[in-house]
Amino acid sequence: MKKWVPITLIVMFVITLCSACGKAKETDSLVKEDITSKSNINIEHKKLKIALVMKTLTNPFFVEMEKGARKAEADLGIELLVKTGAKETSIQQQIQIVDELIDQKVDAIVIAPGSSTELVNVLKQAQDANIKIVNIDNRLDIETCKKEGLKNVPFISVKNDEGAYLSVKEICDSKDSTPRDAIIFEGIREAENAELRKEGAQKAFGENPNVKIVASESANWKIDEAYELSKKFFKKYPKTSLIFCANDMMALGVVQYIKENNLKGIKVSGFDDLDDAQKAIKDGFMVSTIDQQAALQGFKGVETAFKMLNKTTVANEVYVPVKVINKEVLSK
Numbered sequence: 001m002k003k004w005v006p007i008t009l010i011v012m013f014v015i016t017l018c019s020a021c022g023k024a025k026e027t028d029s030l031v032k033e034d035i036t037s038k039s040n041i042n043i044e045h046k047k048l049k050i051a052l053v054m055k056t057l058t059n060p061f062f063v064e065m066e067k068g069a070r071k072a073e074a075d076l077g078i079e080l081l082v083k084t085g086a087k088e089t090s091i092q093q094q095i096q097i098v099d100e101l102i103d104q105k106v107d108a109i110v111i112a113p114g115s116s117t118e119l120v121n122v123l124k125q126a127q128d129a130n131i132k133i134v135n136i137d138n139r140l141d142i143e144t145c146k147k148e149g150l151k152n153v154p155f156i157s158v159k160n161d162e163g164a165y166l167s168v169k170e171i172c173d174s175k176d177s178t179p180r181d182a183i184i185f186e187g188i189r190e191a192e193n194a195e196l197r198k199e200g201a202q203k204a205f206g207e208n209p210n211v212k213i214v215a216s217e218s219a220n221w222k223i224d225e226a227y228e229l230s231k232k233f234f235k236k237y238p239k240t241s242l243i244f245c246a247n248d249m250m251a252l253g254v255v256q257y258i259k260e261n262n263l264k265g266i267k268v269s270g271f272d273d274l275d276d277a278q279k280a281i282k283d284g285f286m287v288s289t290i291d292q293q294a295a296l297q298g299f300k301g302v303e304t305a306f307k308m309l310n311k312t313t314v315a316n317e318v319y320v321p322v323k324v325i326n327k328e329v330l331s332k
């Protein structure tokens with residue numbers, strides 16, 4: 001019996017060794033499988049790249065919009081690319097930006113277009129490249145979208161006509177029987193939000209039969225153009241006492257002219273709730289402006305794009321509430 005012991009031990013050792021080799025191969029296989037699985041998870045959970053395309057950053061309104069979008073970036077864990085034109089009238093530059101974003105293969109574009117019509121074609125190209133599109137602030141023209149085939153684009157903004165109406169009502173009491181001349185400083189006429197603000201202002205002025213709109217012209221959202229236009233208007237219509245500007249930048253241009261020429265008895269209302277507009281209200285050079293919650297629009301725009309990329313149903317239209325800002329509100 002003693003002679004068989006070494007042989008038995010050898011056989012048992014060989015069996016144990018083979019078993020160990022088998023387990024090693026099995027373990028190695030599982031490790032490789034786990035690495036592959038983790039690799040797949042990383043691919044599936046890579047950061048979504050969402051671009052925010054705005055008109056400019058020279059207007060504080062869009063600075064606030066970016067702040068809201070940055071908050072969404074932090075909350076949602078996406079990568080945000082912010083692109084803007086040099087000016088609010090830089091439409092071709094916005095088109096070029098969208099072209100570049102198509103080449104960069106971003107996942108979504110959230111855009112506040114400078115023109116309601118001219119951006120539609122390039123955005124259709126982006127959509128054809130499987131890029132989700134979200135429209136904020138200024139609505140893309142519905143008929144142009146139908147013509148170009150751009151569809152399923154959610155829109156997030158405020159009711160611009162309502163905001164303008166409320167702003168003008170602050171300077172134009174429908175019960176005031178004093179005859180007054182009024183002027184409207186319009187935004188870019190190709191932009192739907194500019195047209196809606198003009199319509200809202202016209203409605204508010206029209207509710208007082210003693211108010212006459214003597215002029216309505218575009219200053220293209222700009223301080224300097226509104227300042228130059230003021231020279232022309234006050235020379236031609238010296239009895240003007242009511243002015244609505246479709247954004248605060250233009251209102252500040254008008255205020256600058258009023259200050260320099262020491263004009264009295266002129267009521268100015270604006271739109272955007274810029275810090276400088278608030279100061280002008282406190283100092284008595286403006287009566288009102290409209291807070292359209294730019295940061296909230298930026299946040300909701302990015303959030304909507306994120307939901308679309310995650311195949312979550314989103315609303316076709318989302319309207320952010322407007323807030324009237326006057327001296328009473330600012331004194332609280």
